Amino acid sequence: MVFWLFTFPIRHFKIFSVACLLALLLIGSAQAAERDLAAETFIQKVSDNTYAVLNNPELSLGERKSAFHQIVLEALDFKRIGLFTLASYRRRVSQDEVRQFLDAFDDYAIAIYENRLGDYGGERIKVVDSLVRKTSKGRSDVIVESAIHFQDGSEPLPVNWRLIEEDGTYRVVDIQVIGVWMALEQRAQFNALMSQSGGDIHQLINHLKGVSA
């Protein structure tokens, strides 16, 4: 009996402390920034593919452009980005107008990327870290941190990628450079144009077509 009086609380304490430790670990891992290695691999692969295409001396400028075009189309979720940039207007215009807008937006976005292609000077992107922001409705929302490394050895420039994963496929929805999220900036522009035209989406579509033409 005496034996029990002493040992029971001790064993009991051990089990309790192990349980507490496990609980703490579980809470800790749930709260600490969670990484998504698959998302990191995805961004690294897209970056490496882009690097290979843009630095391939055997490709003509036209071939480079179309290969880059293909990578961008696969990596970015233009439908989601386009709908995001429309903000509250996406509920106020007809489905047909949304489709017309998204078509024009695809061409516009590609035109912008190609336009900036001329500034490319052999930079490389290296993935640094990632953070699972949220998981809901069977989708995860991940931010992948990376840095652009320049040829001339100047300070690497941080770039963040926002990804939505759906059915195991990752697509980029936003890119952040010097603190500026591109889709947010696009939305600010589109909203400004929409409010100037009294919510006429056709004017916005014409503006988009003007850039990609």
Add this chain to the structure above:
Amino acid sequence: MPNGPIQTRRKASFWAKLALLGVALALSPAQAQAAADADDANKEASRQARIAVNDPFENMNRRFFAFNTGMDHKVIRPTAELYRTGVPKPFRRSIRNFLNNFRTPIILANDLLQGEWKQAENTTTRFLVNSTVGVLGLFDIAAYNGYKFHDEDFGQTLAVWGVGEGPYFVLPLYGSAPPRDMTGIIMDRAFNPLTYLEDTDRTVASVTLTTFDLIDLRAENIENVDSIERTSLDYYATIRSIYRQNRKAEIANGREDPEELEDFDFDLDDFDLE
């Protein structure tokens, strides 16, 4: 005592359950919150879009902005181009280093006012090293040793203290300057050593430094600014958004809260896209 071990196991399972319950309790508010967030996301996005613009003087701002853009095209950009072609990169880098070193009192004061002790230590070390070994700040020796440059201003300090940015504002020749940041610019003069020079010296020195600062900054960003301007549908709205987002990132000093980002998580199935 045949009951002993069984009783122990029961007790153990009780504690394990209690611990698990603790975990469940700790997790469930967060999960419930996530679900509520997702539901409200769309409403919140449109509400924020309306509030975010916060530009009651837009007509006047756009006029000043057009004036500034004109000045940029006619004077600032051509000067920056001349400067970039005429002055070799090492010289330009030294001018930038000198200007950065000269800003030390302003940066240090604001590091301290924000309670950024590590940053304040970094700023002090940089100043001591670069002003001596770095020949009056011309060479950024400190950066090679891991003490990287960072900037602070009183506008950021006010933001850390909880002061909102206020409505968007554009000043002729200066550019974006909402009330909080405009106050910051004025307050920073108190920490600027030039403020305490004689009148004529002060004017000459401050005009020279400001000019170099502007031209060097513009020279470093000729292609970036060109490409933004070329691809913008509304250059004014673009710059307004870039200014605000960039400021927010500067204020957060790289510690932005990802939960503050807006959701992209709407259902594509809600739209008839095919």
